[in-house]
Amino acid sequence: MTPVKSLTVTDRTADSAVTRATTGASAPVFVDTTGRRARWLRVLAVVVCLAFALYLGTMASGVFGSSVDLSTAMPSASATASATASAAAG
Numbered sequence: 001m002t003p004v005k006s007l008t009v010t011d012r013t014a015d016s017a018v019t020r021a022t023t024g025a026s027a028p029v030f031v032d033t034t035g036r037r038a039r040w041l042r043v044l045a046v047v048v049c050l051a052f053a054l055y056l057g058t059m060a061s062g063v064f065g066s067s068v069d070l071s072t073a074m075p076s077a078s079a080t081a082s083a084t085a086s087a088a089a090g
Helices: 009-023 036-063 077-089
Strands: none
């Protein structure tokens, strides 16, 4: 039985290069040494989290009673008639 040789980082790199050369396998396709893909994924994750936080805030305000009275937001029929009458008189 032969003793097992421990590999260093340079040995592993050389061994993987030899393995690729003998098997015809190319280098990994999705290696991003610049970090650009990671930055874009981080930005996307922040945007998704902010949208989710906004959604949760909207849901919480609905549950805990931040209601809007639509009668104050919409003009009533009598208010519209009086505004029309005062515009015609003036």
